[in-house]
Amino acid sequence: MKPDWVNLLIRSFDSKLSKNERAELENALQNSQELREEKKRLETMRGVIARSADRSFKPFFAARVMRRIDAAANQQEFIESLSWMFRRVVLAGALSVILLFASALLTGRASSFSTLFGMPQVTIEDTLQLED
Amino acid sequence: MTDHDLIERARDGDNRAFAELVKRYESQVAAVVIGMLGNSDYADDVGQEVFIRFYKALHGFRGDAALGTYLTRIAINLSLNELKRRKRRLFFYSKSENDKSILESKTDEQPDSFENQELVQQALQKLEPQFRAVAVLRLIEGYSTEETAQALKVPLGTVLSRLSRAQKKLQEYLRPLLQEAV
Numbered sequence: 001m002k003p004d005w006v007n008l009l010i011r012s013f014d015s016k017l018s019k020n021e022r023a024e025l026e027n028a029l030q031n032s033q034e035l036r037e038e039k040k041r042l043e044t045m046r047g048v049i050a051r052s053a054d055r056s057f058k059p060f061f062a063a064r065v066m067r068r069i070d071a072a073a074n075q076q077e078f079i080e081s082l083s084w085m086f087r088r089v090v091l092a093g094a095l096s097v098i099l100l101f102a103s104a105l106l107t108g109r110a111s112s113f114s115t116l117f118g119m120p121q122v123t124i125e126d127t128l129q130l131e132d
Numbered sequence: 133m134t135d136h137d138l139i140e141r142a143r144d145g146d147n148r149a150f151a152e153l154v155k156r157y158e159s160q161v162a163a164v165v166i167g168m169l170g171n172s173d174y175a176d177d178v179g180q181e182v183f184i185r186f187y188k189a190l191h192g193f194r195g196d197a198a199l200g201t202y203l204t205r206i207a208i209n210l211s212l213n214e215l216k217r218r219k220r221r222l223f224f225y226s227k228s229e230n231d232k233s234i235l236e237s238k239t240d241e242q243p244d245s246f247e248n249q250e251l252v253q254q255a256l257q258k259l260e261p262q263f264r265a266v267a268v269l270r271l272i273e274g275y276s277t278e279e280t281a282q283a284l285k286v287p288l289g290t291v292l293s294r295l296s297r298a299q300k301k302l303q304e305y306l307r308p309l310l311q312e313a314v
Contacts, residue, residue, distance in 0.1 A: 010296045014270065014277050027227040029190055041310050046271055048310070052252040054158040054166040057176050062154040064176075065183045066147060072184065 004029070013042065093107050134200045143190050150190075153199070154183050160200050160273070161207045167268035168211035170257050178214050182207045203274060205283050208265055238261045248309060255305035263298040266291055 005028045011017065012025055028035050135156070141149035161182050162175075169175040186193070187207050193202070256264055269280040270291075281291045303310065 007296065010299055011292065014295055031215055041303065042299065043270075043308055044308055045299070048248060048306065049252055049256075049267070049271045050274070051303065052248045053162045053163045054171050054249055054253060056180050057162050061158050061162075061176070061179065062151050065154050065180050066151050068180055068184055069147070069150070069187050130301060 005032070006038060009035065009039055010042065013046065136195065139190065139193065139195070139199070142187075152186060153186075157183075157200060157203050161203055163272050164204055164207040164268055165211055166253070167256055167272050168208065168261070169214060169262060170253055174214060174218075178207070178210050181210055185210075190221070201283070204269070204275075208269065208283060212261060212265065251306065251309050255302050258305055259298055259301055263301070265293050266294040267298040267302065270295055 005025070007026075008017070008021060008025050012022075017025065029039065133152075135153065138149045138153050138156075142153065158179075161179050165175045165179045165182070169178060182203055186203060197205075256267060259267060265284055266280060269275045269283055270277065275283065277288060277291050277295070280295075281288045284291070
């Protein structure tokens, strides 16, 4: 049995052979008992594989998927509410700073760090002097 | 109810409609994932991930491809990713968990069909992932060679040559089973 015949035979299951190839294969099948057996083996193998495929997950697969989707949705909800809160805190903080700054300007007081935040501004030199 | 109706309902937040879609396509996804990864907890996790990805993409799903084809594509890609991760893990552990599960699950009391299923699974797992993917799509899912090429994004010629090599290997691995059957 020629290896070319086997390749041709395998290809015949999955693609359209040309007219010449089809004639060659038919001729080979007529003359070779071995090739006919090979064809039968291939057909059997393809049948066995198709029939024996495992087509099921463990029981309650859909329920497990839905549980994971629910858990992911809850997590997403939690992250969204956390980010909603964070945005509001940041907004309120920024608004307070603007109000403080505006009030300092309107009341004519200096808009220094110490007036705005009620603490003295410390430079690196001050810190070094304190250490001495 | 058609897939399209169920997708519309799921988009509107009806989780029961989505669960129905999961049940409808579970076996198709299982055949691909278990064919690629063997019947293990990993396969179950990857199967779940396939549907979670679909759920997240529900609003963007235009239905250009049939839902089964769409899910099969996700399943094959996630399985190939899992095999890459597994290969990296095997670098650190000498024995594959897959080998272990095959040995552990074998008993003398199992019926013939189960034994055949196990033998086919073992044979598929021996193939290189790129050959296995072609064999699973063509021989198990029944895709045409053109559909297989599209799903794997490889040329048709590559699918045909991989399929040919995969079949020769499978014939070799399944020889005892085939001798009985012929």
